[in-house]
Amino acid sequence: MSVTKEFKEFAMRGNVVDLAVGIVIGAAFGKIVTSFVEDILMPPLGLLVGGVDFKDLKLMLRQGVMGADGKLTDVTLNYGNFIQSLVDFIIIAIAIFMVVKLMNTLKRKKAASPDIPPAPTKEEVLLTEIRDAIRTKPM
Template structure:
């Protein structure tokens, strides 16, 4: 039972919950970026490169063949998909860079703002009053 309580305390801590939320949002964000790359960025890029569809860019290592009525598919290296994944990564990395840059600039603004002087604790005020009375 001790391990179960310890695990529950660990799982409820803010960092674990924040991490879980980040993973879920990151997965959804990844789908959005993949759609952006596949549906928005790559088609015009393919047109600019002469009508190339990056999904069709493959190197065939072995052609498809049939032996005794059994079909064996072609073995290909899909370097077009690899190029799309590189574009995905660059876009995601750039968006994360912009987000971190914005967060850092907000932190710098908060640090630059002068902090209001905190009221001294009561014990310090009392000690100052005693000091002043002893001076008199």
Template sequence: MQEFKAFAMKGNVIDMAVGVIIGGAFGKIVSSIVADVIMPPIGLLVGGVNFTDLKWVLKPAEMVDGKEIAAVTLNYGNFLQVTFDFLIIAFSIFMFIKLLTKLTEKKKEEAPAAPPAPPAPSKEEVLLTEIRDLLKDRK
């Protein structure tokens, strides 16, 4: 149990959980933008077509013994809508990460760089220093 607690409390796991929750909420926002803002004008441009309603009827609905048998359809419009949602979400996340990266790089550039450590003395300098110290001791 202690090992699981240590695993669950690691920063990476908690960060990932927060990311998944925020990503789900972000996906809903983008899906709403796509469905409610972007797709209606596109549908208007292509003749008022609602993409989610597009389908190929492979076998029409029919009545057999007073019971209706549903049509067999290939719902490619829903696939187009989901693909469009994915592309917009992926592009939005790409732009967000690009913005975060740019802000992070800007902060790193603004932070003063630590002065470099002085280089270690060469072997010759060490040897000359020892000789100087020995000569000082003789006097």
């Protein structure tokens, strides 16, 4: 088997394609949640806690360190960005939890409802009647 044919066979398996679709959708969902947190959720939250922009929250560790490019830069601990990332994570984790919970509920419902066997055909009903009639007759 050639490498090209083997790779094509591998790539066309259902699991690989499903995984690729999941990664693409997950990345897009992550961008949407990040935008939601940065642009919609955090500004009003910042206003509620005293007009703070969370991106500006930082702890100064050292002031004016000379960088490789010759510019003075501050060494800061940007905990505001961390708070935003934490809110991103919590929202994504809750969304994934809800999707997994929904999938598990659907699987349980499907497993709980056993398949109903099909109704017997006319021939089967007739054969059952003949069998029962033969059993009841004394020999």
